[in-house]
Amino acid sequence: MSKYILKRLLTLIPTLLAVIFIVYFIMDLTPGDPGTLILGERASQEEIDAKNDELGYNRPLPVRYVNYVTDLVRGDMGNSWKSGRPVMGEIIARLPVTVTLAVGAILIGTVIGILVGILSAVKQYSFLDFSATAIAMALASFPGFWIGMMLILLFSLYLGWLPSFGGGDLKHYILPWITTACPFMASQMRMTRTSMLEVIRMDYIRTARAKGQRESKIIMQHALRNALLPVVTILGINFGGLLGGTVTIETVFTLPGVGSLIIEAIRTKDVPIVTGATVMLASFFAILMLVVDVLYAYIDPRIKSRYERK
């Protein structure tokens, strides 16, 4: 098993190299140079050229790419063109907000999604099942910013219970959490329901019933674990997505997360920030996928033995 994990970690390296190259290449195609950006429009051409030279911007793309990668290995992502501060520091300063948002939303979405999904499957075609399905459909269809704005209207403006913007204590996160969790909760609920319905019809569930086992234990001990694989997949993908893709929510609630950092950086053509943040998020995503695959092995012994044989 540890051999498998090591192997997977090693395959991360070429993946990340490719990601860095693509990001680097695309950013290179965009117009503008760091000299102009840093010194401003009014600086003389000589000053700008000198600055570009100093930053190594005039060297060919492959050379810059190799330099970037060697610096990255040392933990250096370069400096922001805008603020001049190290990119690594800028991202790390914003990371807690994004991680708090993503973890909270995932927890809410997973717990509620799985519970409602199980109930829906066990009581198939009941009133509860129909209403849960309808609500899930609605939650998945409304765009996040709309749900966010409605929540702000209700809880911040009319009721005045919760703050509508800014980061700080956890109170600030409640509305963003709910907003972010909504579509995720819906997909998690649908996936759990479908997967449970499939498993409940399996022969081994009938075997458990024939043993005289209680229905609650059949659902929790036999069915749920078997239904978990697709649920874990959705969880991993969504979590990875949330770490990078909460831009709208961060904007609606003016939370200073990584998403808004990237948006600002794109707007100001701050290439090092965009590249650095993208590389960071791509690594998170790849590691999460690895975690999902390892979780598979813990859930399903058949997958574990397949990993071990390799």
Place this chain on the structure above:
Amino acid sequence: MDHTTENMIENTEKILEVENLTAVYNTDAGVVHAVNGVSFSINKKETIGLVGETGAGKTTTALAIMQLLPERTGEVKSGSIRYRGDELLTKNKAEMRLIRGACISMIFQDPMTALNPLMTVGEQIYESLAIHNSNKTQKELEPRVDELLELVGIPARRKINYPHEFSGGMKQRIVIAIALACEPLLLIADEPTTALDVTIQAQVLNLMDELKQKLSTSMIMITHDLGVVAQTCDKVAVMYAGEIVEYGMLEEIFDPKRPHHPYTIGLFNAIPSLTGESRRLKPIDGLMPDPANLPEGCRFHPRCQECMERCKSGEIYQYENGTHKIKCNLMRKGENDGRAD
């Protein structure tokens, strides 16, 4: 009381009596009449074979006894199922749970899918014990898990393995160990060997027979294989379209000199004989009728070669000669000499 009389009393104790059992499936396509007025009984240590084609209602009968019919669609319409004189159909879910696994166990057709792939076989056998021995600790039950595995011929050290690490025949042995864990008085085996290859079939059947003797379990053997019936059963019920068309002791059903239902004769003609001269196998023409739309009169009449006008509607004659019962109009004239010509 001497040994023989004691044995007789023991052997005539009725373990299960099924009377006029009618079960249906309510589907979108209509009501499927899967079991229509089936009656039979099993004494202690006795094995009854339910024989018939796919769709004859054998499995539905078994699931009705276990009350494991699909919850939304399956329904027992009428009849009575008594376990040692105790009516099962009026029991609630909690009471039925105490019966299942402890008093009546079931072995399912496909061992490949009957075991939970994510639990070790030891855990699955243990579960069966733990449900009905809640007063005992895991430590007290664990030796019994080992014992059960050894009983079905699997080394106890393999209890930490998962189902995918066993062959089909071994999986079926584990399923048998689970079913016998609490030493039930009645074992329902639903085509226990159909999914296994022929050499393993014999092993599994021998094992079941051996364990049945050891634990004095009664058994309902559901099969379409007359060879299996001959090897394991005391009594036979031949089922067709949800009815028992012929019922009797093994010797009566397998005796060619006695009268038989045309369907039973058809079944026997459809198996090859190793000893007799080789002849063409005679399959039964036609297909099992659609259980959502059963024919009037005798259910078998559209396929029966000796079908008469009176078979197409109305009540069908019930022939009885001791323990031998046949539901067929052909038996009417042979009532006195016991032969149908």
